[in-house]
Amino acid sequence: MGMTVVQKILARAAGRASVEVGDVVEPAVDLAMSHENAALVINQFFEVYKGAGLEPRVWDPSRIAIIFDHRVPAESSKTANNQKKVREFVAQQGIAKFRDIRGDEGGICHQVLPESGWVRPGRVVVGTDSHTTTHGALGAFGFGIGATEMASVWALGVALNVEVPATIQVLVNGRLAGFVSPKDLVLHLIGRLTAQGANFKAIEYHGDTIRLMSTSGRLVLCNMAVEAGATSGIVPADSETLRYLREETGVRDEIEVVAPDPDAVYGQVVEIDASSLEPQVACPHAVDNVKPVAAVAGTRIDQVVIGSCTNGRLEDLAVAARILRGKKVARGVRVLVFPASWRVYRDAMNGGHLAALSDAGALIMNPGCGCCLGVHQGALGDGEVALSSTNRNFKGRMGNPKAEVYLCSPAVAAASAVTGVITDPRTLLNHQDTKTPRLAVVVTWW
Amino acid sequence: MAKVVLTLGDDVSTDDIYPGRFMATVLPSETPQYAFADHTAFNARLKAGQIPPGSVMVAGQNFGCGSSREQAASTLQGHELVVVARSFARIFLQNAINLGLKVVVAPGVEAAEGDELEVAAAAVVNHTSGKTFAVTPLPRARQAIIDAGGLIAYTRRRLMKEEPHL
Numbered sequence: 237m238g239m240t241v242v243q244k245i246l247a248r249a250a251g252r253a254s255v256e257v258g259d260v261v262e263p264a265v266d267l268a269m270s271h272e273n274a275a276l277v278i279n280q281f282f283e284v285y286k287g288a289g290l291e292p293r294v295w296d297p298s299r300i301a302i303i304f305d306h307r308v309p310a311e312s313s314k315t316a317n318n319q320k321k322v323r324e325f326v327a328q329q330g331i332a333k334f335r336d337i338r339g340d341e342g343g344i345c346h347q348v349l350p351e352s353g354w355v356r357p358g359r360v361v362v363g364t365d366s367h368t369t370t371h372g373a374l375g376a377f378g379f380g381i382g383a384t385e386m387a388s389v390w391a392l393g394v395a396l397n398v399e400v401p402a403t404i405q406v407l408v409n410g411r412l413a414g415f416v417s418p419k420d421l422v423l424h425l426i427g428r429l430t431a432q433g434a435n436f437k438a439i440e441y442h443g444d445t446i447r448l449m450s451t452s453g454r455l456v457l458c459n460m461a462v463e464a465g466a467t468s469g470i471v472p473a474d475s476e477t478l479r480y481l482r483e484e485t486g487v488r489d490e491i492e493v494v495a496p497d498p499d500a501v502y503g504q505v506v507e508i509d510a511s512s513l514e515p516q517v518a519c520p521h522a523v524d525n526v527k528p529v530a531a532v533a534g535t536r537i538d539q540v541v542i543g544s545c546t547n548g549r550l551e552d553l554a555v556a557a558r559i560l561r562g563k564k565v566a567r568g569v570r571v572l573v574f575p576a577s578w579r580v581y582r583d584a585m586n587g588g589h590l591a592a593l594s595d596a597g598a599l600i601m602n603p604g605c606g607c608c609l610g611v612h613q614g615a616l617g618d619g620e621v622a623l624s625s626t627n628r629n630f631k632g633r634m635g636n637p638k639a640e641v642y643l644c645s646p647a648v649a650a651a652s653a654v655t656g657v658i659t660d661p662r663t664l665l666n667h668q669d670t671k672t673p674r675l676a677v678v679v680t681w682w
Numbered sequence: 683m684a685k686v687v688l689t690l691g692d693d694v695s696t697d698d699i700y701p702g703r704f705m706a707t708v709l710p711s712e713t714p715q716y717a718f719a720d721h722t723a724f725n726a727r728l729k730a731g732q733i734p735p736g737s738v739m740v741a742g743q744n745f746g747c748g749s750s751r752e753q754a755a756s757t758l759q760g761h762e763l764v765v766v767a768r769s770f771a772r773i774f775l776q777n778a779i780n781l782g783l784k785v786v787v788a789p790g791v792e793a794a795e796g797d798e799l800e801v802a803a804a805a806v807v808n809h810t811s812g813k814t815f816a817v818t819p820l821p822r823a824r825q826a827i828i829d830a831g832g833l834i835a836y837t838r839r840r841l842m843k844e845e846p847h848l
Contacts, residue, residue, distance in 0.1 A: 260823040276708035276752060284837045307706065314706045366750040366773060382752040382777035383708075388837040396836070397823035431693045432744035436772050465747060467772055522693060609702035609749070630697040630748060637701075637720040 238497030240403040241472045242438045245377040245494060249360045257402045257503070262394040266359035266376075267333075269301040271345050271605075273364050273383055275318035278325050280387035294329050295393035301333035301354060302326060303345035306605045307612040308337045343577025343603035346370040346459060346545035350451070351579055353485030357473030358494035362386065362395055367545055367627065369461045373454035374481070375473030375494060377438075380462065401438045401467045402503035404429075408443040410511030415661040417555075418453035419547055419625065419645040421445070421508065422460040423516040427526030428506065435465030437503065440496065445510040446471055451480035452549045459546045460627050463523040472496055515660055517623075518643035521631040529648055535658040537642075538620040539634075540565075542598070542649045543574030544608050547625035550583050552646040557589035559650035559661060565597035566656030572614050574601045598653070610635030623658060625649045683809065684736045684764065686797045688724055692742035696754035696774060705751060710781070713753045714760030728761055735762035738801065740793040742767065746774025752781070759783035766791055766799070766806055779824045780833035787818040 239247065239254060247255045249263030270277050285292040294300055302322060310316035319337075326334045333354060335342030342348055346367055349355050357375030361368060364386045371378030381395070388396055406425060412418075439461045446454065454471045461469025471477075473493045481487040515529040542548075542556050553575060565571045573593050575581040581603060584590050590600050606612025608626040615635030616622055622634055622641045629641035642658065651661035704716040718724050727733055739758075745767040746754060755777040758765065764784045768791060778785045788806045793799060797810035806815045820828070830836035 260821075273705075273708065273751070279709060280834060283834050284841065286838075288838050288841055290841060312706055318706065318708065364750060364752075366748065380750040380773050382750055382755070382773060382780060384752060384780045384833050385776060388833055391837055391841055396833070396840070397826060399821060399823055431747055432769065432771070435744060435747075435769070465744065465771060524693075609697070609705070611702050611705055615703075628695075628697070628748060630695040632697055632701050632703075632720050635703050 237501060238499030240438070240500045240502065241375065241440055241470055241494055241496045242377050242403055242468060243400060244496070245358055245360060246398065246400055248358070255400045257400050259400045261398050261400060262396055263360045263398055264394055265299065265362055265389050267299055267301060267349070267354055267361045268386060268389045269303065269345055269349060269361065269363035269365070269368065270386060271303050271365060272306045272315065272318055272322070274302045274322045274325070276383040277364060277386045277390065278321065280384045281390050284387055284391050294331070294390045297330040298332055300331045300390065301345070301349060302331060303335045303342060303348050304337050305344045305603065308602065308604045311606070311612045339578055341578055343575070343580065344545045344548065344605055346455070347549065347576035347580065350374060350455065351485055351577060353481060353487040356481070356491060357477055358492050360395070362389055366462045367459050369466060369469045370455055370459040370545060372458040372461070372468050372470035373451055375471060375477055377468055377470065379468045401436055403438045403440050404434055404504045404506060405502040406439055406441050406506045406508065408441065408445040408508045408510050410445060410509045412445065412510045412513065415647045416513050416515055417645045417647060418449060418456040420513055420516040421510060422457045423518050423526050423643065424513055425506065425508065426460060426464045426518070426524050427516070429464040431463065431522060431524040432465045434461065437466055438468045438470060439464070439466045441469065441471045447474065450551065451476060452551045455549070456546055463627060515645060515648050517648065517658065518629055520629055520640040520642065523627070523629060523643065529644070529658065529660045532642065532658050533660055535642070536621060537569060537623045537652055537656065537658060539614065539616060539622040540569060540571045540649050540653040541574070541607055541614065541622060541624035541626055542571065542646050543576065544626040545576060545605065546627040547646050548574050548576030548580060548603070550580050550587070552625065553580070553584040553589045553593070554587065556646045556650035557592040559647060559664070560596040560598065560653065561592040563596055563654050565653045569653055569656050571598035571653045572601055572607060573598050574607065575603050577603050607634065609633065623649055623652050683798050683800050684738050686740050686793045686795055686799055687733050687737040688739045689793060689795050690739065690741040690745070693744045693747055694741055695748035696746055696751050697748055699746065699754040700751060700757050705753060708753065710756035710760060713757040717757040717761060733761060736764060738764045738766055738799050740766050740791055743769045745770050747771040750777070752777045755781050755783050764801055766801060776824070779820070779827055782832045787820070788815040789818060791815045
């Protein structure tokens, strides 16, 4: 019987010829990623060795990545002490893939890993972060685990007792319209699958739309797969994957491409006509509460967030800058921009995108996750409404259970920043005075 | 027999169980104070010691969705709560089992706050309503970790080559 990409990756990582859905395997881990929560992993790691009579050493320091991104620079002495503890462990164990708080490298883990060339097709990537699904964009099997499970990986080098998931094939064809992006596609998918529709399953993306999509866009699709509950989202590696790894990350060594068998068995097939999609918005307080932007257009907003591990890449900042260039953020609206990494920050600076955003009135923040999960910068006041290109809108998500968060693409976020209400970027002209130059740029993702 | 102290709907996220703004607190010994921090009345009862160990929370489908934060499991485990849900989100289920939080999957479970529940291996009996709900056994891969006393003990045994591969 044919295998899906995830089955093939797990079979190889577990040293087996084949695996079937439901098999329990122990895949060797190629890359084990943590962020500030490495402080808890370290605690649990030492617990494992208590009374074992063995020296606590990680199985392979070259395969562990630790990226500070959730609260940078530290917002409290508690965090600063956690970060200090992690630095000491990194030095003690010789962990090389460590990104401290610096302006010349690092950023958000789910951008740093791909752009550093550390994620390869066919590999197993685990992370103490639910959005580790992101790395499936490069044809890897990436999935989120808890801190204690990571301590186990650090000790043994394998993920224990992994069940081979069934796979949902998502087949996307057709050309996305102007100002309709991969974010709109994945929000639509989550609305269809629901927040639990892919729980304990993998999502494998196929179709012409995916084949012609940049890696940047594929990262968005895989990042948000977990919002439908998926263990993993994956785009089987292809020529675009090779282009990205060779040209954008400088990988020189051999890259193995793993494709699904033609007779692979999928538990479910979801077909999407990309050409019929409109910009989408996920409404409070659930990521699967998805509506076309028209249904909520006109909703007043207090804060706009552009960036994050979902939509903080160069393409995202470029489209936001094109919309905001020469315009002003509406009075009473705060716009926070979080580039996904310092490399993206630098590229966006050199490309003039950050200047355009800043001139319009946006705040250019340092790369980081803090605002999205309400731990650092950009907290909301009671009754306030945020429109954000991030990935979650659960109650309390941006630091206040009495506030609301809507999720959207960078284009919808930028257009709405101008008007102060949720706005379809394609109708922005209607909100402008007649002296404003016509919005001539139509962005496509092909 | 144990009392139902909280009932919840579908898709309860880990942000709800353990809000992000408390995530700088990581140690299992320190997380229990923030359990359901935004459910202020319930959190106050927990902190006041008014919820006896072994009390039951009953939830709908996909309990623990969202973030992989392990604090969401340790914060409930610290109060020795039992979570009965129609289904659990994958990462939360694994974190719960790894840490020893008691979780029970009962796809048809129905209960109201104050109901008296008997939670057994094969079934959950609601003695207040008189209804019995079948329990779905945990996956074999998870049960092995429970049997070992949690993932730390399981991993330690594997390191010392005392625990066979599944």
